[in-house]
Amino acid sequence: MSCESCNPGGRHETGGFTTENDFVCERSRIQQLIASGKADVVKTDEWETNFVCGECGQQWHISMPDQAYRGFLKKISNYLACRS
Numbered sequence: 001m002s003c004e005s006c007n008p009g010g011r012h013e014t015g016g017f018t019t020e021n022d023f024v025c026e027r028s029r030i031q032q033l034i035a036s037g038k039a040d041v042v043k044t045d046e047w048e049t050n051f052v053c054g055e056c057g058q059q060w061h062i063s064m065p066d067q068a069y070r071g072f073l074k075k076i077s078n079y080l081a082c083r084s
């Protein structure tokens, strides 16, 4: 599940950021969602942020790149949401 608020065009889930710019663009898009109240942070630390879309309730996980590690943006699957 996702929507035009958290995943405009349905193209934003990525198994790995291909470039630093990819990551920077996605991070700023997500920071804007959170800053404008369209998403809420569930947990965050130095390496990762989990947030939930206020429109559709989808939870997302963004993992920060670190040198050779590319990081990613993924939906948190429903079975994880049910367990918590």
Ligand SMILES: [Zn+2]
Residues within 6 Å of the ligand: 002, 003, 004, 005, 006, 007, 053, 054, 055, 056, 057, 058
């Ligand atoms: Zn959404």
